[in-house]
Amino acid sequence: MTEQVPRWASEVFWKKTAIWVTGGSFVLLVILTFDSMKQISAGGPRVPAHSVINKDISYRLDKTKQRYQPTIGGEAPLFGKVLSEEEAEKLVDHGKKTVQAKNCMNCHTLLGNGAYYAPDLTKAWLDQSWGAKASREELMVNFLLDPEKNARTFGSNRKMPNLDITQPEAEAIVAFLKWMSSIDTNGFPHNFKAIGEEE
Amino acid sequence: MTLQAYQEKAAVCWTGCKQRYGVFMANPNLSGGQKLAVHYFTVAMVLFMAQLLFGLLAGLQFIFPRFLYEILDFNVNRMVHINAMVVWMLYGFLGSVYWFLEDESGVPIVGLKWGQLAFWVLTGAVTIVVLVYLLIQIGSGTDTSLWLINEGREYIEAPRWADIGIVVVMLTFFYNVAATFAKGKWSGIAGVLTLDLVALAGLYLAGMFYVTNISVDQYWWWWVIHLWVEATWEVLVGCIMAWSLMKLLGVRRKVVQTWLYIEVALMFGSGILGLGHHYFWIGTPEYWFTIGGFFSALEPIPLVAMVVHSIYDAGAHRFKNSNHPALAWIIAHAFGNFLGAGVWGFMHTLPQINLYTHGTQWSASHGHLAFFGAYATINIAFFYLAAQQARGNVWMGGELTNGWRWKTAAVLLNLGVMGMTVALLIAGYEQSFIERAVEGSTWAGYFAAQNHPWFMQAMIWRMVFGLMTAVGGGLLFWDLLEIGKGEQRPAAVIENDAVTQ
């Protein structure tokens, strides 16, 4: 069958275009994925090694970049124990697994993804509502163990339910949250004033 | 009543069901593939109702936080809400493909028995998964929980065993499709469809493993979510639309297929790298600002093109068609896709503004309109095509008996979702202002935004329009069960392009 349509409007032309455009985009995506994976593996430039939970972490405005960035300070071992990279990874891993098994992300956002019924947890470790750095770890663990009794709700009356989190799970979650707060998220959340950074 | 009376009642009910099912399976108006399709559509509608119900429960908890507290918590309701959505839409897609597979390939479906088995296996699995979501809900922080209860990753929460089951069912489905086309005729639509299904199923694998690293986790999670809804699903719908346009409006194959290729080029060309708009803030490198910003800014182009094209087609065909409800929903699809994905998407897609809208009700506003506008609508259109054929290819033009019902359902659903979208938009606007920009997204800042009068009123309006949506949904279900019954007039005959001009 012969068509009088111009070439640029023909079926064959668009078929080829579709194939090349799709293939090209996909190849580019794969290349970029390799590079991104390199940059976001733990211990890489953007996502610190798990043993970062041994350090003091904060979040400050970077004057030259004009955006907030995590800063890693001196020794500040979590629950007073200095962990090897392996031990730290195991703890963080347990925390992450608990976060998934308890379905936290259908109430909270992590890195801004998830549900919008409860506060973003990206920098929860650094939240000023924990009061002071010294008592923070204990308060967090207690909160996770019994969020109903330790509720704040800021007048909203919206409480986090008791999720039957055990003591080891709670500690692991805190480790995970501490580690997550050290990820360089390109300035999200903006304007977040971290604990210990009060003027 | 005594137990025995209950048992008798149940027995009568069961025999009734069996008999009706027998009548359905003997329906001479439907081919084997089309009967399987109706199975999928039926479950899809049931799940759609479940989605609406659990959406209402979750929405109520914003207003009354004590409602079902520690019985059916927000996370459970929300998980069922969005999982029911993903699953019913996939059911609708599978059904649509089974529906036209024989017509398009010219031969009966190869391995239909396996396809039927796959349907019952999948439906059984879905039932178990939902029951576990509702009754067991959460587990301890172990691999076992992720394998048996839920994986805790939005939209793809299904436990690992179910993931594997889903993959097996998808392979069976894929075998049906590929083998049938191979035995019958290949067409442009067949080619695009087959490759797209490979991509769609392959992407699901990207969401099937566990990692400690939350940045890596979110990176692959978005492969599934974004590359589904903004690439492979759009193209799948493109295939379904291409076939429907030939059937419904009588557009020529050559035209339809050329446009399908154009759509693939534009969708994949912008959508694949547009993925970058989810890589601004999850730990990934800065170059995603540029790539994500530029390519996602191009994503509305195919949507604009489709609206213009449909104006052209409507003009050329003067809207002559044999199924008014289906055409109405196809029009809703063109506009819904354009508004929800194109306009709402573009408003928050650049990093310059997404820094503030990210993870707020803004996303929910866009999510509701886009999913409804792009995917609920086209599925509903197909349900009407199926209802028409199942009842003997009867008249579905003007002056239908009880024609008020499909019209009211359509108005309530579209107005309801639009109303919810606007309410959430206001909430999201306020949230990006107060929580994200001023308060810096702290715990206190979060609640400062939630307690703001704008937000609280928006949550009430969302419920008002949510109820409207749910009523529309119920009416739609009823209508699909009844429409065309007892209709004597045959369907209007639609002529081909070549003849109309």
Add this chain to the structure above:
Amino acid sequence: MLIEPVALSDFFLSFFSAALIILLATLYAALFAWSKVSGRKILTILAWLSYAALLVCIGVFSYINHFNDYWLVLSLLMALGYGWMPRLIWGLCAATHDETTHQTHQSGGHHD
């Protein structure tokens, strides 16, 4: 600094101009197509007016979103792309739908 976020006071304008860009691009394309179908002069004028409005919106949007150096390429792309697209789509519609010699066609019937 790769990007400079929108200022707090400009949020609304950013959303508004973004929505208008897509809506006006569609309106322009639709008016363009309609003017071709009906051949009415007034529609051509309206089409050009909506394109002019589109350009204004792109300008506002780019300014509010602090586009500088390579981001300006995006502004340019939108201005040229949305200006040229209706012509392309129109050309495609007219070319693909243009037919004279076709026999009646059953779907699934024949393939090229």
